[in-house]
Amino acid sequence: MYLIKVADRYGYINAQGEMVIEPMYKNARDFNEGLAYVQTFDDVKGYINLANEMIIQLNAEYYGAFKYGLARVTLNGLDGCIDMKGQVVLNPQFERVNGVNPDRTIVVKQNGKMGLMNLDGKFVIEPEWDYLHTFTEGLALIRQKNKVGFINEQGNIVIDSQFSDAFCFSEGMAEASLDGEYYGFIDYSGKFVIEPTYYQVKEYKEGLAGFRLKTGGKWGYINTSGEVVIKNKFQFVGPFQEGLAVVENRDRGGYINKQGKYVVKNVLSSTTDFQNGLGRVNYNGEWGYVNKQGQWVYKPKSFDLW
Structure with missing residues (x-):
């Protein structure tokens, strides 16, 4: 379904443009994996399903979109994750939940450093990075001491932290800059395949x-x-x-x-x-x-x- 806004109310249409859920919400977001965050005019917040049933009601400060069956939520200023039944699967105890990988490992920030945790609450990659992104094409972007590189799924550095700036891999290449001013594209080995002239x-x-x-x-x-x-x-x-x-x-x-x-x-x-x-x-x-x-x-x- 597709989110619409009519005057000050949100609702949803189908792919043919037909109204499926009448505009009735004070706030709403797109459906992801069959669930969407909504807020009623009575200030009830949670997630509805495609039948417009609120199956998760939750009083949180932040409600993330579901990905791989998990959603980031913020309670009392700390991040955790819930599943699609609304059950807390990662207690809100982190400074930041920064994304979920396909294997449902979760990037978290603790004591100013980022690492990768499984749903058993154990770190599979220790929190040692200033910044850690989720994995794309088998590699995750890391930042340490203002330099950017990439690690593999075992946590080993495969592209040294040599860049002033870089972004995640897409279609075999990643945007990268050595000086922070001019950008090109690198391959999985970290070599520029399109020179940084942009x-x-x-x-x-x-x-x-x-x-x-x-x-x-x-x-x-x-x-x-x-x-x-x-x-x-x-x-x-x-x-x-x-x-x-x-x-x-x-x-x-x-x-x-x-x-x-x-x-x-x-x-x-x-x-x-x-x-x-x-x-x-x-x-x-x-x-x-x-x-x-x-x-x-x-x-x-x-x-x-x-």
Whole structure:
């Protein structure tokens, strides 16, 4: 189901744009793994299922999205995890829960350091890092003394902490910078396969990555060989998802295809990446959804441009 907002109330539609859960919530988020966080106007908070039944009612300070059957929650300023029945599986005792891996190990922060813990409460990677991300493509980003590297699932360093900045691996490459100013892409060995000549870059998705040069300041896209395939002419670009990417010009958003052609015109207040065939858009405070052909599935009432 897809989240919508009508006036000051949140509800949900299906993929055909039909109302499934009437706008009735003061606050709500997207469904993940069949559950969504909601807040009623009576200030009842928790998670509903697809039948709009609140199956987890919880008074917390933060409610995370479910991933691999677990969700981060914050109680009394400390993080823990609950399962999809609302049972606490990791007691809220950590400064931060920073994500869940597919094997349901959890990145936690304790006494200022991050490590990896299993659901038995035992560390499988000791908390020795200033920062630790979840694993992507078998590697996890680490930060120690303002330098970034990568470890494997056994906790061994496989790419030395030599970078001023870096991001997680995607499609075999990771954005990285030696000096914090110019970025390129490294492979699993830590070698640059695309030299750090860009002022900013974004992760590869569907074979394309956003890039920005220091001169001009506009964004475009390169392929995995570093060739410019969509000219740098945008104020903002997002990753390609399901063949389309969010772009912005003059503070208005739209969607382009891999040829750089607009599928949805850049007249929207804001847009989000495509998920399951639909992209969520905002037009002057009203929400709607478009399909990959640029047709409205759920149209904001005030929108009459196409």
